[in-house]
Amino acid sequence: MDTAENKGTDAGIFHFAFQAREALENIEVPVGCLMVFNNEVVGKGRNEVNQTKNATRHAEMVAIDQALDWCRHSGKNSSEVFEHTVLYVTVEPCIMCAAALRLIKIPLVVYGCQNERFGGCGSVLDIASADLPNTGRPFRVT
Template sequence: MLIEDLKRRTLNLAKVSLSEGEVPVGCVIARAVAWTSDQKCSYETIGEGRNCPNATKNPTRHAEFEAVDQVLEFCRRSNLNLEEIFQNSILIVNVEPCIMCAGAIVRLGIPRVVYGCSNPRFGGFGSVLDVPKSLDVDIMVEVGYAGDESIELLKTFYACENPNAPNPIKKEGRKIIKNDK
């Protein structure tokens, strides 16, 4: 698969997330396997994921972690060196990884990250915090593929009511007692 195919796959995974009532984020982790005759790199997908915190009732089940878990399983099944696999992989995701996911990406040693649109609320690759820079780690980052489409998916999600959102706790009947001395 070419990188363009992997980018399209992340968008398809994001659309599935949206259809399941999750924040529309899709992620693919791939490793280079060959060069084509026109000098393009061909990749093999070794992990993919989409957001599923609502379905799993686990707020850490971001698309990136789902993809990482598949890579872990791939390495176990194939008896491959996990560290070596991550060091020779690329992570592609349609929305900038959050700070938590950026930290995991850095710790795993993934050298290249490609994402579609920035994440101004939680972004860990510069929008809120530049995790690789703060940890003095060099990661090649490419930004901007299908950013408009990713933003539209996010707008669609946030325009709808989230049936999985917790009910707010109302604090009725409470009084502030002033201690006058």
């Protein structure tokens, strides 16, 4: 996919994350995100809920699907890739997305603002670091 500008800097990565604008222009909740593995964007997404008439098509889920495709085409083990991938997202992941990120063992999520209605990383529920048996691995949030 893309190589991240300003490798290793949150500011450089967030430059790409503003797919939120595209979501808004498509009458979606304006959320955009990137999944970065070894300074390479392996998945990116924006909300596609209204467009697809599928309530699960949040930006994070779209990015996970793209990252899985990237792994298949690159001959990489998705579990190993996800364990070393950072998610950059404009808004705190919802409870559903936080649970999915935990299950795939993402180690770090960097988000731009809290999601006070549906936040799954501490604003409403803390799926990210809660002691939940058999639900993947807790992840750090900044």
